[in-house]
Amino acid sequence: MKVTVCIGSSCHIKGSRQVVEQLQYLISDANLDDKVELGGTFCMGKCQKGVCVTIDDKFFSVTPETTKEFFTENILNKVK
Amino acid sequence: MHKFDTNVQHLKYKVLREVARLSWADELLENILDIPNRIITDKKPTVRCCVYKEKAIVAERVKIAMSGNKLNPNVIEVIETACDECPMGGYEVTNACRGCLAHRCMDACKFGAISFDKNHVACIDKSKCKECGACAKVCPYTAIISRRRPCENACKIKAISMNEEKAAAIDNSKCIACGACVYQCPFGAIMDKSYIIDAIDIIKKSESNTKYKVYAVVAPSISSQFRYAKLGQVITGLKELGFHTVVEAALGADMVADSESKELVEKGFLTSSCCPAFVQYIEKNFPELLPHVSHNLSPMATIAKYLKDNDKGCKVIFIGPCTAKKAEVQKESVKPYVDVAMTFEELQAMFDSKDIDISTLSESFLENASYFGRIFARSGGLADAVAQGIREHGDTEFELKACSCDGIEECKIALMKKSKNVLDANFIEGMACVGGCIGGAGCLTHGDRNKSEVDKYGREAFEKTIGDAISVLK
DSSP states (O other), X not given: OEEEEEOSHHHHHTTHHHHHHHHHHHHHHTTOTXXXXXXXXXXXXXXXXXXXXXXXXXXXXXXXXXXXXXXXXXXXXXXX | OOSOSSHHHHHHHHHHHHHHHHHHTTOHHHHGGGHHHHHOOOSSOSSSSSHHHHHHHHHHHHHHHTTOOTTOOOSEEEOGGGXXXXXXXXXXXXXXXXXXXXXXXXXXXXXXXXXXXXXXOEEEOTTTOOOOOXXXXXXXXXXXXXXXXXXXXXXXXXXXXXXXXXXXXXXXXXXXXXXXXXXXXXXXXXXXXXXXXXXXXXXXXXXXXXXXXXXXXXXXXXXXSOTTSOHHHHHHHHHHHTOSEEEEHHHHHHHHHHHHHHHHHHHSOEEOOSOHHHHHHHHHHOGGGGGGBOOSOOHHHHHHHHHXXXXXXXXXXXXXXXXXXXXXXXXXXXXXXXXXXXXXXXXXXXXXXXXXXXXXXXXXXOOOOBHHHHGGGSTTHHXXXXXXXXXXXXXXXXXXXXXXXXXXXXXXXXXXXXXXXXXXXXXXXXXXXXXXXXXXXXXXXXXXHHHHHHHHHHHTOSBOSHHHHHHTTO
């Protein structure tokens, strides 16, 4: 599973660093390091919907507050 | 015209704008011979002997705007017909000399070149004069002046001399492509080659970023440029030009500060590798010091490498204040990462070639780097960032003794001392341009305010530490 978080300017201001940091922690906490590849990209062209995240090309709009929920629903539950 | 410091820049801009305009429309080749007529529209000459010479010189400028003479490896080129063959009198005594009693000039001259005529006026014997300038410094009437050519005066590393035809000639074995002569020649006879047609070609062939994405990497000195608009509007303008998105070179600077501070603690002595003109200067004059040059790529190349590693097939265009970057991107170690390097001058021409008035656009964000990455744009910033890097890594035992060299003359002194092992510092920050990158030849405007603009831009950074700025990249 490839998870890509937008770290471009617009998403950065909306908290992409916090989203990345939380995902890094949650992924390693759930021992998913070898199953989930976390990456960054600069701009997905949907700046209004930031923080933009894709999972294998499927688009999600995430905030630092909803990261945990997003992780459980779309990463943890899918990867198992 | 408030966009430029001088008319020379304005003329160069007009040529670039025309070349860009025709490039976008795929009409450059058919119209190339007509460009001089479009630019020189007056019936009477404004600087040269006749309009035909003015047009001939514009034709030469067009060539350089289209990447210039391919046989000349230097990115800085002399337009011989545009060189006004300024007199080169060296030091001369003017009629301000009052024939005083003190004769400080004679005492100051170590070469016995000064004597006095029957009216007690000082005379300089050219055969003895070494052009040290000591006499001019001590004259209480400032009666002794230097008649050196502006290009030679600008070139602190003495790479410019006069050829047999009395035109300026650049010694490529010495030139570091800093562009000081380009900015200083009052006749615009020295130009930096432009690769904007390559940039336009890359943007066009991306088919609106569908074939591949085109990234603009902008240098932090951009904060001191385009003053007639807001930085956010410049960013929107870049997207209107067809870039997928804009990334701060300052984020590359954060990455460099992070690894360079580690490298410094490990090795104990280092010189910076950010300024390509400084690195070229070491290569050409102090090869024995090359092992001490930081192994980091420059901030531009570092962030470009990250972009290319994470988005295979993408293209990266760097936009900055620097002419030496154009030489840097031709290096084997940098070539794979940066496709084109261009200047703020060229960016202004590109905006106007598409009739984009950035002052009317909405603002976009530019938010990737920390304060420390951003202040790389001015002298002293790199050393501050390395000090911060050391702090953030918790290397408390290491005592940083930085020597920040503002301009190539200071670089020369520091390197000389280091080669003789008498330099009291463990880190040399080398910036070839006075003031740092904000003094670069490719800037639209130069001035005292630029430093405070860069500092302000630094303070506005969303991320406050180097570690936070680069944490998203891991």
